[in-house]
Amino acid sequence: MPGKIIVFIITLLLVNGIYAATQPDPGLDDDFKSLDGRVQELKKEVLEINRDLYILEEELLFPSNTQIAVFVSVDVGEFFDLDSVQVKLDDKIVANYLYTKREVEALHRGGVQQLYLGNIASGEHELVAIFVGKGPSGRDYRRGANVKVEKGLGAKYLELKITDRTIKKQPDFVIKEWQ
Amino acid sequence: MYSQIVKFVLRCTLVSAVICLCASTSPFAEEAKVEKKIIKDLHYGEVLFHFFQEDYFTSITHLLAAQQLNRVANHRPDDELLLGGLNLSYGMHKEAGRIFARLLDESADDAVKNRAYYYLAKISYQRGYLPQAAQYIENIKGAVHADIFTEVKLLKSQIYLDTGQPQKAVAILDDWKAPKNSRAYALHNLGIAHIRNGDVDDGIAKLKKVSRLKVRNQSQLTLRDKTNLVAGLTMIQNKDPEKAQNYLENVRLSGLYSDISLLTMGWAYSEQGDYQKALTPWLELRNRRLTTTPVQEGLLAIAYGYSQLGLNGRAVKSYEDAVNLYQVETTNLDESISAIQDGKFIAALVKKTQDEPLLGWFWSLKSIPDVPEMRYLAELMADHQFHEAIKNFRDLIFLQNNLRDWLDNIAVYDTMLDTRKTRYKKNAPTAEVAIKESLIKRFNRKYEELNNQIMAAEQNDDVLAFATHEEKLQLKRIERLENKLDKLADTDLQKDELEELNKRLKILKGRVYWAAFQQYPDRKWQARKSLVQVETELNRLLSVKESIGNVKHVAKIGFAGFEYRIAELRERIEKALPRLEVAYQKQTQLLERLAVRELLNRRLVMQSYHAQARLALAQAYDRATTGVVTEDEEEQE
Numbered sequence: 178m179p180g181k182i183i184v185f186i187i188t189l190l191l192v193n194g195i196y197a198a199t200q201p202d203p204g205l206d207d208d209f210k211s212l213d214g215r216v217q218e219l220k221k222e223v224l225e226i227n228r229d230l231y232i233l234e235e236e237l238l239f240p241s242n243t244q245i246a247v248f249v250s251v252d253v254g255e256f257f258d259l260d261s262v263q264v265k266l267d268d269k270i271v272a273n274y275l276y277t278k279r280e281v282e283a284l285h286r287g288g289v290q291q292l293y294l295g296n297i298a299s300g301e302h303e304l305v306a307i308f309v310g311k312g313p314s315g316r317d318y319r320r321g322a323n324v325k326v327e328k329g330l331g332a333k334y335l336e337l338k339i340t341d342r343t344i345k346k347q348p349d350f351v352i353k354e355w356q
Numbered sequence: 357m358y359s360q361i362v363k364f365v366l367r368c369t370l371v372s373a374v375i376c377l378c379a380s381t382s383p384f385a386e387e388a389k390v391e392k393k394i395i396k397d398l399h400y401g402e403v404l405f406h407f408f409q410e411d412y413f414t415s416i417t418h419l420l421a422a423q424q425l426n427r428v429a430n431h432r433p434d435d436e437l438l439l440g441g442l443n444l445s446y447g448m449h450k451e452a453g454r455i456f457a458r459l460l461d462e463s464a465d466d467a468v469k470n471r472a473y474y475y476l477a478k479i480s481y482q483r484g485y486l487p488q489a490a491q492y493i494e495n496i497k498g499a500v501h502a503d504i505f506t507e508v509k510l511l512k513s514q515i516y517l518d519t520g521q522p523q524k525a526v527a528i529l530d531d532w533k534a535p536k537n538s539r540a541y542a543l544h545n546l547g548i549a550h551i552r553n554g555d556v557d558d559g560i561a562k563l564k565k566v567s568r569l570k571v572r573n574q575s576q577l578t579l580r581d582k583t584n585l586v587a588g589l590t591m592i593q594n595k596d597p598e599k600a601q602n603y604l605e606n607v608r609l610s611g612l613y614s615d616i617s618l619l620t621m622g623w624a625y626s627e628q629g630d631y632q633k634a635l636t637p638w639l640e641l642r643n644r645r646l647t648t649t650p651v652q653e654g655l656l657a658i659a660y661g662y663s664q665l666g667l668n669g670r671a672v673k674s675y676e677d678a679v680n681l682y683q684v685e686t687t688n689l690d691e692s693i694s695a696i697q698d699g700k701f702i703a704a705l706v707k708k709t710q711d712e713p714l715l716g717w718f719w720s721l722k723s724i725p726d727v728p729e730m731r732y733l734a735e736l737m738a739d740h741q742f743h744e745a746i747k748n749f750r751d752l753i754f755l756q757n758n759l760r761d762w763l764d765n766i767a768v769y770d771t772m773l774d775t776r777k778t779r780y781k782k783n784a785p786t787a788e789v790a791i792k793e794s795l796i797k798r799f800n801r802k803y804e805e806l807n808n809q810i811m812a813a814e815q816n817d818d819v820l821a822f823a824t825h826e827e828k829l830q831l832k833r834i835e836r837l838e839n840k841l842d843k844l845a846d847t848d849l850q851k852d853e854l855e856e857l858n859k860r861l862k863i864l865k866g867r868v869y870w871a872a873f874q875q876y877p878d879r880k881w882q883a884r885k886s887l888v889q890v891e892t893e894l895n896r897l898l899s900v901k902e903s904i905g906n907v908k909h910v911a912k913i914g915f916a917g918f919e920y921r922i923a924e925l926r927e928r929i930e931k932a933l934p935r936l937e938v939a940y941q942k943q944t945q946l947l948e949r950l951a952v953r954e955l956l957n958r959r960l961v962m963q964s965y966h967a968q969a970r971l972a973l974a975q976a977y978d979r980a981t982t983g984v985v986t987e988d989e990e991e992q993e
Contacts, residue, residue, distance in 0.1 A: 202953045209741055209950070212942055216748045217448045219932070219939055223755045224413070226928050228420040230762055233921050235421075237769060248398050283408035289401025334398055355398060 235294075243296040244332040247272065247304070251284040253341040257318060257348035258311040259284070262337065264293055265305040271295055292337070299328045306337045308350055324352040396430035397422075403438065412446040413754070433463060437471050447747055449479050470496045474504050474511070481515060489515050506538045513545045522552035540566050540576055544583050551590055563587045567606060580606075581613045588620055597627035615641060615650035622657055631664040646685050647735050652965055655681060659972065668979055675973035682966040688731065689959045695729035696951050702944045704730050705746075709753055732955060742950045749947055752940040759929050759936070766926050773918055780911055787904050796897060803890055810883050822879035823872045834865045 235244075247264055259281055264272040272293040276284075284290060305323040312318030326333060334355040342349045395401040399422040406415040419439055422428045428435045440455035456472040456479075463469060477492035493512050500508050509528060516525035526549045534542035543566045550559030566583040569576075584606040591600035601624050607617035618637040625634035638661060641654030659674035695701060704727070736742045813821030820831070838861055841854060 202949050205946075205949050205953060206741075208946060209745065212939070212946055213744065213748060214450065215939055216752065216943070217450050219755065219936055220446065220448055220751065221451055222932055223759060223936075224416050224420065226762070226925065226932065227413075227417040227758065228424065229921070229928075230766075230925055231417055231421045232424060233769070233918070233925065234765075237772065237918060246398075248402065250395065250401060279409050280405075283405050286404070286408045287395065287401065288405030288408045289395055289398055290405050291398075291402050336398060 239294055239296055239332075241332040242330050243298065243328075245293075245295055245297050245302075245326075245328065246291060246332065246334050247293040247306075248334065248336045249274075249284065249290045249292050249339075250288075250336055251281075251339045254285055254339050254348070256313050256341050256346060257308070257339055258315075259308065259339065260310040262292060262309070263307040264337075265307075266295070266297065267302050268305075289336070297328050297333075299330070302326050302328060304335060304352065306350070306352060308337075308339065312348060313346055318348070320348070320350050322350040322352050324354065326354060397428045399427040400431045400435065403428075407438070407442060410445075412442050413758075416442045416446060433459060433465075433468050437468070437475075440472075440475055444475065444479060447744070447751070449483060453479055466498050467501050470498070470500055470508075471504060474508050477515070478507075478511060481511065481518075486515065486519050490519055506535055509534070510538065510541060510545065513542075513549065517545065517549055517552065522549040525549035526553055526555075537572070540569050540579050540583075543569075544579060544586075547583070548586065551586075556590060556594055560587055560590060563590075563603075577608065578612050581608055581611045581617070585613050585617050585620070588617070588624065592620070592624055592627060595627075597624040600624040609640075615644060615648050615654075619650040619654055619657065622654075622661070626661065626664070631661045635661045635665075646681055647732060649961075652682075652685070652962070656965070656969060656972070659969075659976075663976065668976060672973065672976045675969055675976055678969040679966060679973060682962055682969060686959060686962045686966065688728070689955050689962060691728040692731050693952055693955050693959070695727070696948050696955070699948075700727075700729040701948060701951060705749065705947070706753070709750055732951075732958075735958075736951055736954055739950070739954055742947070742954065745943065745947050745950055749940075749943050752936060752943055756933065756936050756940065759933055763926070763929050763933075766922055766929070769918075769922055773915065773922070777915055780915075784904075784911075796894075796901065799894055799897065803887075803894055806887060806890070810880075810887060814880065817876075819869070819872045819876040822876060822883060823868075827868055827872055830868050831865065834861055834868070837861055838865075 239246075245266070249262055251259065259276055261273070261275045263270060263274075274292055280290065303323060303325050305321060307319065307321045309317075309319050322337070324335070326335065336353040336355060338351045338353055340349045340351060341347075395404075399418070403415050403419045403422065406412075406418065416439065419428070419435065419442065423435060423439075431438075436455060436459055440452045440459070443449075443452035443455065453476060456476045459472040460469055460476075463472070473492045473495045477489045477496075480486070480489035480492060489511075493508070493515055496508060509532060513525040513528045516522065516528065525545065529542055529546040529549065532542065533539075543562050547559045547562035547566070550556070550562060553559075563583045563586060567580055569580075571577050571580060584603045588600040588603035588607075591597065591603065601621065604617050604621045604624060607613055609618075618641050621637040622634040625631070625637075635658060638654050638657045641651050642658060644651045646652060655674070655678035659671045659678060662668075662671035662674055737746065809821070812818070820828070823831070838858075841857055841861070844854060
């Protein structure tokens, strides 16, 4: 008999403890929904402001007739574990970037990093990229790639691509010029 | 009576297991992992770079800008699908819904429509609008793209389970070999669907398969625990507590489900009448944090176990301990409620947002200080509403900081623009002077003269027109000598000598002509080439002049354009900041209210536990005074 009482008590407690919630603040759920909607609208507004500021900043600081942007991407990348990239433009270091694990993962999943955004005069320029990391068998690896680019009126986009040479089981570093 | 409890717990656990399952995976994040995108526009890849790091704010900003600047045209309509997904990940269900609905209106492509329906179903499901979610998911037609195939299957089964259609969920999941990273979830759902459909044996068989799968990460370990717990509870419900033990023993002692599993394990033993063994997991619960329901209930279960063993003395002691602990917990709750109402909770949360990175939703709960205002944060975070409110709270702090930073930058842009205007005013007149109209006219005239000279020489085959300066000098000297010899013809000089001199001069003249004649084609070509170069340079000069004219025109418009845009953006920021502040204040009040409501509910439960424990204690005292079992007898045992 006492056991049954206890079981009964526990039944009550289970019901109370887990699932029966009283409502000490009855308007709270409505307030939650209403405020959540308001926060969503504010987020949208701030994102739109940020979009316009982002465009303004680029047009003001890096107008297209002098703009040069350097991007980094990884295609497969089995034979190279990226640590850092250095970019020289006309023999002057313009970017030095050390990657986090999270960033490297994002590159491997198909993300493209904008490594450098700057200005150059029209005419011919030389870009040199130096890639540092671990090569096949985990050995230290340092390789460079260079390209001569002709800067015209529009923005110049360059992609530093890390790819695999499957037959040689070696990484390859290519600089692609986008039109 | 006891079986009813188990049945009730089982039903609730099954429901919550499915709900937790939905929350434990992010199909959208998985989707991007499945297929590596082929990048056709660099800026699309740049958006993905931030998205893959779960930096949704930057991803959305950059994607909106790229769309406006027409930089992702080669990824239409994937860019819109991505934008919708990003909005969803950033907690903007309304905007995500608008984007997907627009895609449905505008696109005729089934693949795009299917994706839009999937995301709309997902949004509706997350927000608890199950009939809408079911309607959207049913609209998915034809072959579903591999990207979302798994997610559609899982979501469909979850919707069927939650709308009380387990047979349909079984039909969806049975015979489907899910990909490795989703197999455990699919089997878990299938097991629950079978059990809900009344096919317990099939359900348990599927749940068993989950336990046998290779575990790759923490969330899969948690899912395995959950599966074993569900299987154990199902076995208890089916009056097979012995088998239930086998499943419950597989739940980790340190996982998310360890407390409820220990409590249930005790009940599995007690169902078999083995109260001695039942006490082992219940006594283990006593050493844990008293903030969870299984630990709180464990206190009563211990006393119940002792009383079933006839150890009334220990039962009384356990009830006394329970009464005391419930009292302590009630006091703790009172302290916490009071601290929250005094604003200490929000102050502590603000400090935490300053100490830890802003983006990303979860703090490390291990680092929560043991102060009244933060004592129940882990428990509060388990509540969906509170969790969402915390996210909004952190977002509002981030948005305010973001706009304040921009306000500082905008002041710098103003200065920069002023500097440019000053430099332009200084340099523009110099440039104009350097390329005057008269200068260009003079160059043009010179070019025409040279062109005419060359053309005349070509027409007359005038080899001497291209003679070198030296050759021309030599010819002049020869002519002078010829003239002198002519004058000497009437003098006393001998005719032979004069003839000899004339002959030598002719030879010399002939040599000069011959050299000029030999060089004529090369010299003519060089002259033409030089003329083309002069023409190119002249054209360049004209183009520079035109360009300076354009710059002058554009600069006037550009400066004014930038000035207008900067002023307009500053105004927008200044208008948004106070509204963000108001929303932030309301959000902090809402968080406090949510926390207080949850803790008041807990307090009510605690009071109930306390009252029940006191009642049981009184009854135990009665039994002790009537001498049902003495302390001596207990010692002997």
